[in-house]
Amino acid sequence: MGMFRLMYHFFRIGAMNELQYRVNFWIQLLQSGVALAVGLISLALVFSHTTDLAGWSQTELLVVMGVHIMMGGLIGAVIQPNMLRLMEDIREGTLDFALTKPEDAQIMVSVREIRLWRLVDVILGAILLGTALVLLGDAIGPLQAAGFVVATIFGALMIYSFWIMLTSVAFWVVRVDEMLNLFEGIYAAGRWPVGIYPGWLRGLLTFLVPIAFAVTVPAEALTGRLSGATLGLAALLAIGLLGLSRLVWRIGLRQYGGASA
């Protein structure tokens, strides 16, 4: 519970910070709008040649796109800014203040920053998702909705764990900013269901960078494709990755304090 309390207070501060730069809201809105338009156009282009893509119809792919935009907004608003700040703090040696606080250090470094305006994508993604579901016409049962929420949480946890491990590398290798660009490139691949990619890429997007679980699996929940086995695997992987990320973070922190020296 302490974590949510802390998140709330940092969110409050972050929101106050961001509200001073209202221009950024309009820039973000423009940027998100353009990205959405490009996404819709490319989808329309693909479906002018075919009626189904690896078993997904055009409207179903709108669901995938909606989830992709939402999750991207969440990563951009919460995960990425915190990890960037962490990289910077490790490099500049300014992590000290976070570490002298009587809170869990990992939680502290994970909630300090928020890019409020990136939440525009969460809203935009939700609207797109809602529209797609209406177009599909199938009623979403409580079980499917619950599956979607649970799968999204697992997916977000996996992406977070991936990020914190990636960032912890900064404890040893001082410059890791470039990995951010790499991640954005890979995340872009999640706009399509991972099933359309060849096996090796699918494996990479599932287990190395868990985008399949963050985007495709929640979308599967809403389109009646999600099996209990997949959800179970997602749960196992989420817990496993979270545990692993905590371990990597702790070893990294010991490195920062010079315990291994």
Add this chain to the structure above:
Amino acid sequence: MHTSAIHVNGLTKVYHVPERQAGLLAAMRSLVQRKVREVHAVENVSFSLAPGEIVGFLGPNGAGKTTTLKMLSGLLFPSGGEVSVLGHVPSRREAAYLKQITLVMGNRNQLQWDLPALDSFELQRAIYRIPTDQFQTTRDEFIEMMEVGDLVRKPVRNLSLGERMKMEIIGALLHRPQVLFLDEPTLGLDVTMQRRIRSFVADYNRRHGATVMLTSHYMADVEALCRRVIVIHHGKVLYDGALSGLVDRFAAYRQLGITLAEPADLGEYGEVVSAEGSKVVLRVPRAEASRITARLLANYALTDLTIEEPPIDDVIAQVFATEADQPAMSG
């Protein structure tokens, strides 16, 4: 041992620093063959602080002051030795410990840059879980003590360096810590600001009985706050004792302020620091000060004579000039 707030015994910190020659070729060679040099930042340092004591921690840049403070505040793992602060081992970073300490670094800030300091204070309240009424009392008390008034409502970016530092210190002490690690808290501030911060620290120490370890390059800070100093150089303790004892032990000379009835050249009596008309400042070896004074009084008509200890800065410089590998002395 439990009567001391801070107890340090044989504390050592060794850094492993990659080493290479300058130049591209050397940089490429270091890719395969990494040479690592051991740097003893802190070596076998021992001291104890009683609860409520304010101790000045002195030393030139790179002496190991900040490294020691970081080990005391749990940021760095010691390579050897024992540290106990308020009965806790700092490197375990227990919440119960961290709630009782604070670390202020004059060259760093933790306030939200774009927001008024009040908002950052609120965040501190949340992080330290300070009860609301205690928080408000402490905050208002500190605001008054620091004389910052309405400045707390201005975005931090619009404050002067000194005003910002005042806010930093208020924010860092809102949870009423029992142990304060102050690393150059007055760095770069003007004299008035320094004085205000000094008296704030003294007040806080008096009101809350907190133990304070202070590093500063401004001897005025140390003179005003610390009766005891620990001098560290090349990672080793050179002196631990009363500030006055430091002057006694290390001041090699005294200064004579002389006003002559008629101008004269006093070069033969000692080093002339300044000579303006009939006013002369003379630097003489400490042991000979009284003999020279007697000779001056016998040979010249003096209208005024003062004998002064040299400025503490000079004394400190003197200490650092002595070899670091001498055994630690106490006074």
